[in-house]
Amino acid sequence: MTVRIRSVSGLATIQDLGRVSQRSIGLPPAGALDQRSLRIANALVGNDPTAAGIEVTLGPIEIETSRPVVIAATGAIGEWRCGSESLPPATTVALAPGTPVRLTPGPQGRFCYLAVSGGLAVPELLGSRATYLPTGLGGWQGRGLRRDDVLPLGEASAPPPTGTAAKPLGGSVEEPIRITGAGHDQWFDGNAAAALTAAPYRLLPQSDRMGSRLAGPAVRASIRATLPSEGTCLGAIQIPDDGQPIVILHDGPTVGGYPKIGAVIGADLDRFAQQPLGGSIRFAWVSAASAERAARDAHTALDRLIRAISRPDSIGR
């Protein structure tokens, strides 16, 4: 009842939906950067939405299991194969014990997700199995997975039949990332707000699970970057003195002293996290009310998609 890591050449971490309520002790949520893709992968193998899977970035991972399982890969997939056989993305696949499968992220995004029926049964820490890399907490020994790690698998419940495929969620990668205000309007004038949407920003390769670093038109705050520290949120767009934005992601600090010109809206966070390194990103301002509406709509669309995966014939599941 295990998953064995045969090889990893990028960064592969155990992630679930993360910790929601530990910010006041300084612990950020961690968890999958593209939450939708992980939820879809879990649904395809019959797991709870809160089950832990593997987030893969910057290079391939190869695994095998010790028992027959079903498995699914989602997100920005480059190659997904079993030996020389190519496997269908976002589809329930049966896997025999001891058979290696290999998942490689593709250039269209950054993160792939691998879910195995039963979920990775590493111990929960403060309500989640997510790996928090900066101080090495949670997941598997608080670190990225390595060759020959052997991870415990949980009990599988009845998964959808092999061949079940998730419909694409829609929405194009090229659409602008929607942003909304973050309560710091007093330190940014209209020019600063306009600078952010005037031209695309490039996503720098130094970006990681803590935050995305952008290069583009400089955004000027009317104060130096030393506010008394205050809480941040997922997607917060911090403006340091050099005017180049840093967007807080799931492993990012819970407090900070940089002025924040806005925040990526919740509905677009997954898509933002999947923007390719070196690629360009456009922003568009929306109101707080439409950000909330978009978040509710995105959840509704995802819930509908997941219900369609989870055996529409068995009512009440």
Place this chain on the structure above:
Amino acid sequence: MIRYGTQVVPGLDGVVRHHASILRAAQLPGVVDIVPGYVSLVVHYDPRDTSFALLRDRIPTLLALAPPTPAERPGQTVIIPVRYDGLDLEEVARATECSVAEVIDRHTAPEYQVALLGFVPGFAYLEPLDPRLVLPRRATPRSRVPAGSVAIAGAQTGVYPAETPGGWLILGTTSLALFDPYRQPPALLAVGDRVRFEAIGA
């Protein structure tokens, strides 16, 4: 976010903490986390269960109805034993024109207040630092500051709970675990606690 000002004002931290505890106790539907800062309070919510407009109505009403800031101070006093053998101790002495012994005296004298937690899990920002010890951060941060390092930066002092990069000036080391995820609560210090550093033999 509730903003109380743009600058740290003595006494304001007590109001922020008091409001944080009122809002926690209220258990408003959809509110998932409440994070006090120096002069602000951030309320995280799930837009499926509540809305900004609703919270902007409810929260001021709740805070207006609540009793005023309690006279007695909440929280506990924590003594942190420190071996003052830090890499930057002599540099701090030079920069402040104090003897090493005087730096230690000035650092151990105050009763500090935990203003907020952040940076990494369990990292407590303690203030106020003796004005004589107020120095800028290192121009180049260290790529590794060991866990337990007791350090200063600006008007703040704190203890690194885990090995991380850091630019604060290191005065010494404690063997107390500032953060242990298997302990309840995991963080040794909470906002509102008071801290004293106690010098122990090298």
